[in-house]
Amino acid sequence: MAGFLFWLFGAIAVICAILCVTRRNPVYGAFFLLLTLGSVAVEFLLMHSPFIAAMQIILYAGAIVVLFVFVIMLLSLKAEELGEEPPMTTKAGAAVLASCIFVLLSLPVFSGQSFAGKTTEDGKFIELNEPVKLKTIFKVVAMRRGLSVEDVKNIKIQEGPIGNAAPGAQEFSPAERKRNRARYDVMYLASVLCVDDKGEWTPGVRDELVLSMGLTDHDAIDNGIEEVEQSMKSVEDGKGSKARNGLESAAARKTVLDSMKRKIKVRSARYGSLEHFVDFLYSRYIVAFELVSILIFAAIAGVLVLARRKGFMGLETDGEERRGGMYL
Amino acid sequence: MIGVQGVYLLSAALFSIGVYGVLSRRNLLIVLMSVELMLNAGNLLLCAMARMHAGVGGDGEGGQTLILMSMAVAACEVAVGLSIVIALFRHSRSVDISSPGATQLRG
Numbered sequence: 001m002a003g004f005l006f007w008l009f010g011a012i013a014v015i016c017a018i019l020c021v022t023r024r025n026p027v028y029g030a031f032f033l034l035l036t037l038g039s040v041a042v043e044f045l046l047m048h049s050p051f052i053a054a055m056q057i058i059l060y061a062g063a064i065v066v067l068f069v070f071v072i073m074l075l076s077l078k079a080e081e082l083g084e085e086p087p088m089t090t091k092a093g094a095a096v097l098a099s100c101i102f103v104l105l106s107l108p109v110f111s112g113q114s115f116a117g118k119t120t121e122d123g124k125f126i127e128l129n130e131p132v133k134l135k136t137i138f139k140v141v142a143m144r145r146g147l148s149v150e151d152v153k154n155i156k157i158q159e160g161p162i163g164n165a166a167p168g169a170q171e172f173s174p175a176e177r178k179r180n181r182a183r184y185d186v187m188y189l190a191s192v193l194c195v196d197d198k199g200e201w202t203p204g205v206r207d208e209l210v211l212s213m214g215l216t217d218h219d220a221i222d223n224g225i226e227e228v229e230q231s232m233k234s235v236e237d238g239k240g241s242k243a244r245n246g247l248e249s250a251a252a253r254k255t256v257l258d259s260m261k262r263k264i265k266v267r268s269a270r271y272g273s274l275e276h277f278v279d280f281l282y283s284r285y286i287v288a289f290e291l292v293s294i295l296i297f298a299a300i301a302g303v304l305v306l307a308r309r310k311g312f313m314g315l316e317t318d319g320e321e322r323r324g325g326m327y328l
Numbered sequence: 329m330i331g332v333q334g335v336y337l338l339s340a341a342l343f344s345i346g347v348y349g350v351l352s353r354r355n356l357l358i359v360l361m362s363v364e365l366m367l368n369a370g371n372l373l374l375c376a377m378a379r380m381h382a383g384v385g386g387d388g389e390g391g392q393t394l395i396l397m398s399m400a401v402a403a404c405e406v407a408v409g410l411s412i413v414i415a416l417f418r419h420s421r422s423v424d425i426s427s428p429g430a431t432q433l434r435g
Contacts, residue, residue: 046330101340303411
């Protein structure tokens, strides 16, 4: 759905942008500019940036396009004052140059550059604002305990006495063996829940892994890890082997998952929210914020100087038509 | 699900349409609108990159703040640009950037 909306509003934005730059009458230009900016605001919204989308509407539609319309109305241009259309050769040259720039700018897409690592494998954005999944937490537990993705993948569930040695290590002293026991149990449970019977990743786990490693909501993951470690302890304390054997059946796995899901409280990330935004706008970026306000004051002064009429308060007029601005 | 590639293409398209507008039009109002389109294309890509890097060593906050700053600067730029349009119109009775008066604007 989000993908469909993205392409729909992207198409509207591009079509309206083309109409905006090709209309002879600037009023139509301003109208299509407004539509383009609105569509871009929807794109911001789809990228989990509601505050930026609101600012796009308020600042661009509310301030900039209205300013354009004011000036168009103030000048109330006649047809001969709009200026001549440039010759076709100029337009063709501009079109060729613009196409070259489009190709150059979209080169990273067409050359098949990889965006992997921070996106999913096919370049999609990782979903934010979603609760952390239990599987992810197991994965993170296993990874934080020194296992690579390949290690977790290669665990043979059925083979070998559990708690004997971690993958990659050859021999352990009894003390080390005991210390590694809990670690291996976590790995075991993670492998049971995240890797299917053929040893393959359960679909989507990789994306969740990237998400969890880069997610802002570390508290949720830490809570989850704590929960998992507590249940590991209970497994180790008493009916460890019983619990392990019980996990072999799919129904038992589901029971464990459900009980843990109830226990683990997850909060969603708050990327792009106003709360998130204001946090750093008034702390880390306070200087930039102040500089922009100074710039806005400078712009106001500049506008007053530029749009000023010659003469004092409009008293000395040279009898010309009163068009193109009020007297100051 | 939205991909980085899609945003890349959309942003490149909007930017090149803006370039076409700046190069092919002589109406100063439309030229300013085209500049706005180009700025918006930049903002769109910034938003996508902030979203892409969200959580990796930060929360994508730098990109989002930069969008806000660039919007404020765009508002200033349009205000000053439009007052120059008014000055040009008073000077030469036209908003054509290739009109004789436009080449002699001296404040």
